[in-house]
Amino acid sequence: MRLLLVWLAALLLTASAEPAPAPPHYALRAAFDESGRLEADVTITLPPGTREKEFLLSRRFVLGGVQVSPGTRLASAEPVESPVEGLVRYRFAAAPGASGPMTIRLLYAGPINPADDAGVRPLRPEGFELFIDHMWFPVGADIQTRFTLDAEMDGLDPDLVVVAQGEVTRTPTGVRIRRDYIDIDVPMVAMRGLQRAEAPGVEFFARDLATRLSSFYIRHSEGAARYFQAQYGPMDQVVRMAVVWRERSMAYARTGYTVFSEGGRSAPDYPESGAARHAAHEIAHAWWKLASPITDDFWLVESAAEYAAIRYVEAALGPDEAERMIAEKRTAAADAGPVMGHGRPNRVQLYQKGPLLLVELEQRIGRPAMDRLMTRMAREPVHTTQIFMGLLTEIAGAEAAAAFERALHS
Ligand SMILES: [Zn+2]
Numbered sequence: 001m002r003l004l005l006v007w008l009a010a011l012l013l014t015a016s017a018e019p020a021p022a023p024p025h026y027a028l029r030a031a032f033d034e035s036g037r038l039e040a041d042v043t044i045t046l047p048p049g050t051r052e053k054e055f056l057l058s059r060r061f062v063l064g065g066v067q068v069s070p071g072t073r074l075a076s077a078e079p080v081e082s083p084v085e086g087l088v089r090y091r092f093a094a095a096p097g098a099s100g101p102m103t104i105r106l107l108y109a110g111p112i113n114p115a116d117d118a119g120v121r122p123l124r125p126e127g128f129e130l131f132i133d134h135m136w137f138p139v140g141a142d143i144q145t146r147f148t149l150d151a152e153m154d155g156l157d158p159d160l161v162v163v164a165q166g167e168v169t170r171t172p173t174g175v176r177i178r179r180d181y182i183d184i185d186v187p188m189v190a191m192r193g194l195q196r197a198e199a200p201g202v203e204f205f206a207r208d209l210a211t212r213l214s215s216f217y218i219r220h221s222e223g224a225a226r227y228f229q230a231q232y233g234p235m236d237q238v239v240r241m242a243v244v245w246r247e248r249s250m251a252y253a254r255t256g257y258t259v260f261s262e263g264g265r266s267a268p269d270y271p272e273s274g275a276a277r278h279a280a281h282e283i284a285h286a287w288w289k290l291a292s293p294i295t296d297d298f299w300l301v302e303s304a305a306e307y308a309a310i311r312y313v314e315a316a317l318g319p320d321e322a323e324r325m326i327a328e329k330r331t332a333a334a335d336a337g338p339v340m341g342h343g344r345p346n347r348v349q350l351y352q353k354g355p356l357l358l359v360e361l362e363q364r365i366g367r368p369a370m371d372r373l374m375t376r377m378a379r380e381p382v383h384t385t386q387i388f389m390g391l392l393t394e395i396a397g398a399e400a401a402a403a404f405e406r407a408l409h410s
Helices: 002-016 212-232 272-284 296-317 319-332 347-365 367-378 385-396 398-408
Strands: 025-032 037-045 052-058 062-068 072-080 087-094 103-111 127-130 147-154 160-164 167-171 174-183 188-192 195-199 202-206 239-244 252-254 257-261
Touching: 052 103, 062 072, 062 087, 160 167, 160 174, 160 239, 174 188, 188 239, 195 212, 202 212, 212 239, 212 272, 212 296, 212 367, 239 272, 252 272, 257 272, 272 296, 272 319, 296 319, 296 347, 296 367, 296 385, 319 347, 347 367, 347 385, 347 398, 367 385, 385 398
Parallel strands: 025 147, 202 239, 239 257
Antiparallel strands: 025 037, 037 103, 052 087, 062 103, 072 087, 127 188, 147 174, 160 188, 167 174, 195 202, 252 257
């Protein structure tokens, strides 16, 4: 009897607990040869109930095969030039009445290096730097499809040091990456001569840990991780940070993963505040990453991270440094035009004007209210301007919210 009751209780629990639908999952096999040719075999499992899904893949790859689950069909394959040039958009659709998860397997091959690499060549003499901009794996056409990942990559020389998300296991000629949390990308740095350092919350890789720049990055990524966690709550992942060397200074962050470039920053007079702001900006993306990159709302990724970075600089290096950065943004943003109202904001609107509007909002509503607002927002599962306005209204009143909304549009 007792056993039966336990069993019944277990049954009831099972019945009442709605399991969360499994997120999309990518099983990716990639092999690189010496010439930089990629051969890929990617199986994507979509959540049950998916009726239609579109993916983008660079046209430099030749499709060798498509396999789909029963009831799924490849409805169209069209060349598209957006959000970058030279893509094919594949649309998959479920037949009426088809149930069960939609799975799609794409086999394709081609050069990993695109003709136009926009300053970040995927394969360079020192190794690989792969990320979503290279369009080398099937990217959800909304550019915000997040998935778990099981990747096996082959054709990596034994002396390449691999930096990637999740559980990373090096094999003699490749790497296995298992990521049990969702993200939009399959990012990886695999380079010769990377050294590794550890600090609380951060794993750091650079070709020389003893340089001035490396020491700034290590100090301030650790410092920023501590500072933001005290405000927003714990980070879900240790952040792996790799400093690569290329001309283009662009950096980017994914969950638990950040890439910096030495480009333009190795000079002996490069200021510590620059590295501090930069490290803090990328660490801040642990919280500020949830708005769509192809809409107006993207200011909630870049402007929010930049505002957070200025606050860190103020805490770490003093208010004068922060004031100097704010003054520079005032000059740079003078003719920026509205942040919102025209789709994804441009760079000046995202990195100069957007953070300034947040600084001005802080001045209007006061720092305690601002901190409550940003902390509440950071913990929201989805980031849209509408959600931000709702919280702002709740915390500081309708008038403050209306004034901020006007500022975003002017
Ligand atoms: Zn950013």
